[in-house]
Amino acid sequence: MTKIFNLEEIKEAVKQINLISGIENGFIAFSEGKVTVPPVGEMLFDEPPGEVHIKYGYVDEDDVYVIKIASGFYDNPAIGLSSANGVMLVFSKKTGELLAILLDEGYLTSVRTAVAGAIVAKYLAPKSIEKIGIIGTGIQARQQLEYLEKVTDCKDVLVWGRNKKHAKEYAVEMNKKGFNVSVSSDTADIGRNCNLIITTTSAAEPVLIDKHIKRGTHITAVGSDTSEKNELESLILAKADLVVTDSLEQCRSRGEIFQAWINGLISDSNVVELGNVIKDKSFHRANENQLTVADLTGVVIQDIQIAKAVYRYLNENSK
Incomplete structure (x- = not known):
């Protein structure tokens, strides 16, 4: 019988699970070629603006496969709805039986993205983080900061968002959670003052410019997940000592690496997959000037x- 779990149950389960360890192991298996990953399914909408991503696959040694449908409709907050939604389906790899429907409403997609950000910071962020820069004020901007708590003690944060009201609301909310958040007037200010920066927007043009970034900074870009989006000026990637991606195959058609590649500023040989970073210490941050x-x-x-x-x-734990 197919089991159906709601958002409340899923959120409670997430609190009990070591997601960093599990997703690290997944990235390693992926980079070792032990995961079957068909091409991403995608639908893009103009009126209202929105997108749907369908991702599916399995780890070779597992007995299940997973299909995930996640959407983002960016005008939803204006009508009182979350911009994110979705569902995850877990099937038996032996019989094709649908074992579970996880009615997560996009929550698990947000969490797994935030966990990946924490994993990256674990291996690549400076040992001494002066201040964390957050660009964007949405769900991911919140969760990235919350999961960074698992890998750094830094609580000082600068946030920037196009909507100043939303940026102020973000600061108030995250300050209540124990952070020391100030609102920045522009992204150049974040580049000058922060040496760990997370970008979480759906920008089509760069929000971070090379001349504003100082040496010794680590940047994690999570917003650009289509071929049209672009958060970082490509010169940043061209000048970086190390550029990391979650998927070499996927970065050839979407994301910041794709933008730098079509601008002729980077090649596949300049990029390392995250799974290889995790398992190979030679790819970890070597000094505070990188x-x-x-x-x-x-x-x-x-x-x-x-x-x-x-x-x-x-x-195992439900009644």
Whole structure:
């Protein structure tokens, strides 16, 4: 019988699971060629602006496969709805039986993206983080900061958003959670003052410019997950000592690396997959002067790992 789990149950399960360890192992398996990942399904809408991503796959040694559908409709907050939604489906790889429907409403996609940001910071962020810069004020801007708590003690934060009201609301909310957040007037200010920067927007033109970034900074870009989006000036990637992606195959068609590639400023040989960074210490941050960039477009191994973990926990602990 197919089991159906609601958002409340899923959120409670997430609190009990070591997601960083599980998703790290997934990235390693992915880079070792042990994960089957078909091409991403995608639908883009203009009126209202929105997008739907369909990702699916399995780890070779697992007994399940996962299909994830996640959407983003960016005008939704104006009518009182979340911009994110979605569902994850867990099937038996032996019989094709639908084992579980995870009615996560896009929550697990947001969490697994934030976990990936924390994993990247674990290996690439400076040892001494002066201040964290957050560009964007939405769900991911919140969760990235919350999951960074697992890998750094830094609480000082600068946030920038196009909507100043939303940026102020973000600061108030995150300050209540123990951070020391100030609102920045522009992204140049973040570049000058922060040495760990997370970009979480749906921008079509760069929000971070090379001349504003100082040496010793790590940047994680999570907003650019289509071929049209672009948060970082490509010169930043061209000048970086290390550029990391979650998927070499995927970055050839979307994300910051794709933008730098079509501008002739970077090649595949300049890019390292995150799974290889995790397992090979030679790719970890070597000194405090390095400029490093991670371009996370989101790969199904993250969805597989989080869906498996949540399903197994709920299956064992639900009544």
